[in-house]
Amino acid sequence: MASISLKQKVCVHYTGSFDDGEVFDTTIGRTPLTYIENNHEVIPGFEAAVSTMEPGDKKKVRLEPKDAYGEPNPALLYQMPTIDIPNYDDLVVGEMIYLMNEEGYQQLARVVKVEDDGMTIFDFNHPMAGCPLNFELELISREPYTGDDQHE
The missing domain is CATH 2.40.10.330 (Thrombin, subunit H)
Structure with missing residues (x-):
């Protein structure tokens, strides 16, 4: 009997920016970000935004600090x-x-x-603690995660 994966491997292009428009990171022109959903590999708001997307979807989201790196402690x-x-x-x-x-x-x-x-x-706070973050997202793929392959 084949095992059914409850986890999904997603591949997404993104551009992240601050409210003033400064881009802090992007995958455009590089390899898309690949991660396993629900493994806490990305910030919570990013994962939540991508979780509602289908391959080919594009969207823009603004994350408050509580959904990103939190408030400074x-x-x-x-x-x-x-x-x-x-x-x-x-x-x-x-x-x-x-x-x-x-x-x-x-x-x-x-x-x-x-x-x-x-x-x-x-x-020692994360450098982006307290910052709202903006993301332009494009979901490339979502597929069952078998645990056999390596993701970046």
Whole structure:
């Protein structure tokens, strides 16, 4: 008896932009995005918008932060004495850098503030937290996911 897949592999082209029109990412001219539905591989609002589409459909959606990367969490701001940071002179406000967490893993953080004689503040929120996001979507395909193939 053949097993029936309850999961679907989708292939979609998209262009993502902010409200001011700045494009932050696109698959146009590249390989479309492929993911498995309900595997939490993409942001919730993106997946919800694509889930109602049929192959060949195109649509535009605007996602509020709660359906994208969420609102900024103040608990994800971290400060430390600038003097304790090696090469702190090289830090640039707004720059994204990797910092080691307490478990020994690297995490991406944005430099928020650097004071020579004070504190340096890092933000571990996703860079698009708090931002509404706009997507132009085109569903290329949706097919049962067998688990045998690799998706990108």
